[in-house]
Amino acid sequence: MPVPDPSLAGLLLPLDEYSPEIKADQKATALGLEEHLLQNKALSQVTGGSSAALFGGTTILPCKLTQQLKDDESLEQISWKRKTKGKPQTDNFLTIKSDKVQFVNGDDKRFKFIGDFHQKNGSLQLSNVNLDDEGTYTCIFSVFPTGTFKTDIPLSVLVSPSIIVRDDKPTLGDKDVLLATCTAADAKPAPSVEWDTSTLKQTVTKNSSLTQNTNGTFTRTTTLYGRPTKEIHGSSVRCVVSHEALVEQKTWSFEIQVYYPPEEVKLEKKDEDSFICMTEANPRATFTWTRNGQPLPHLVSPHGAMLQFTKLTTDLSGLYQCEATNELGSRSGFLYLNVPRGDKIGWIFFSVLLILIVAATCAVLCLMKYEIIPRYSFLQRDEVQRVPTSSNSPEPKAQEEAVSLDPVT
Structure with missing residues (x-):
């Protein structure tokens, strides 16, 4: 207990002045009040303050004796005790003297003395702070012959979310x-x-x-x-x-995402030898292609939503199905592909030639109809000329002669 201070004498009644009836109860109360006042006076001589530390971080527990010592006073020791979540019972864990620093009740190397004994600075550094370190730390200065001076330093631990x-x-x-x-x-x-x-x-x-x-x-x-x-x-x-x-x-x-299964599936021609499958879905759909319910022929390659034909041949005709699927469901679209028989270029040449023949024939018939093309004798029918005779002379034998006529102009 701190040494009584003469300046507090006027605040306390002498114990022998209490009546016998209340002396027992009041004696304890008076002693407690005296100790409380002395502690407050001692606390006012030591600066400390609260401390907040980040979980896993490093913090300072400040402690310094501000009272100027008299010539006949000397600092004998600085000691630390704690009452924390990890140490619910008061634990004296460190003493500091002019020539050494010593842990009590086991080492805790996370604590480091960073003060100066001769400067009456007992501050500590605590590293790697955890939740068990949260609580109250007490720094105590032992001064001979006066007594002890102390202060409490509350430590709160902050944990980032x-x-x-x-x-x-x-x-x-x-x-x-x-x-x-x-x-x-x-x-x-x-x-x-x-x-x-x-x-x-x-x-x-x-x-x-x-x-x-x-x-x-x-x-x-x-x-x-x-x-x-x-x-x-x-x-x-x-x-x-x-x-x-x-x-x-x-x-x-x-x-914000709203999820839904594939909606209407549409198949469209992308170019001469490929088709594309389109739909709306969230999450995005994956695509599976089949023909007539069977795997695709080797000349047809699926690339996600696109279907690519290496070569269009008649055996590739059929009903193609695109199935769009996500985790919420699936939906299909269909395309019937018909590849004509025969060589494509041959059919085109034959069609053009037939059109030209028909056009030429029609032109000739039209020109002849309107006599733009002259008619020649080989196109005319042969005519017969008869020679007249007298009634008395025998009729000569009829003769026929083919006459070639000039073209009529």
Whole structure:
């Protein structure tokens, strides 16, 4: 117990002045008051202060005797004791003398004396701070012949939150469901978690809950509820976390996703020898191609949504199916491909030649019809000329002669 200070004498009644009836009770009270006042006077002579440390970090436990020692006073020892989460019973763990520093009740090399004994500075450095270090540390100066002077240094441990933004995978619908969750976990003290939805056009609901973990840390979860429509799909929101261990607020951007199975599947021609399969789905669909319910021929190669033909031949004709699939379902589209028989170039040449022959024939007939082309004797019918005779002379034998006529002009 500290040595009584004469300056406190006027504040306390002499014990022998108490009446016999109350002497026993009041004696204990008076002694306690005297000790309390002496302790307050002793505390006022030592500077310390509270300390806050980041989990896993390093902190200073400050302690200095500010009272000027008299010529007949001397500092004999600086000692430290603690009452913490890991040491719930008061533990004297370190003594400091002018020539040595010594651990008591086991070494803890995380503590380092950084003060100066001759300067009456007993400050310690504590590294690799953990949750068990949180509590009260007492620095005590032993001065001969005056007594002891001490101060308490409360140490709080700050644990930075682990932040997780989770997509709750809502499926397309017309009822409010959980869209996303933002969690600040294992923090000390309790963190603040908010959703910034200022850019949303659709109304949403926010809920928050706080849980204390067995190790004294806290986990806060803030959820976002809304209707999972295509209008809200792709909208941006932000999760904002505040905490004493953070230099500034932490912000995580999040894009709301609405999930749905493949919708209508369309097959379109991409170029002369390829086709493409198109659909809307979230998550994105994968594509499977078949022909007539069987694997594809070797001249046909699937490349995701595209179907590529190495060469178009008649044996590639058939019903092609594209099946679009994601984790929510599947849907198919169909294409019937008909490859004509024969050589393509030969058929084209034959068709052109036939058209030319028909056109030439029609032209000739038209020219002849309108006598633009002259008619020659070989095109005319032969005529017979008869020679007249007298009635008395015998009729000569008829003779026929083919006459070639000039072309009529």
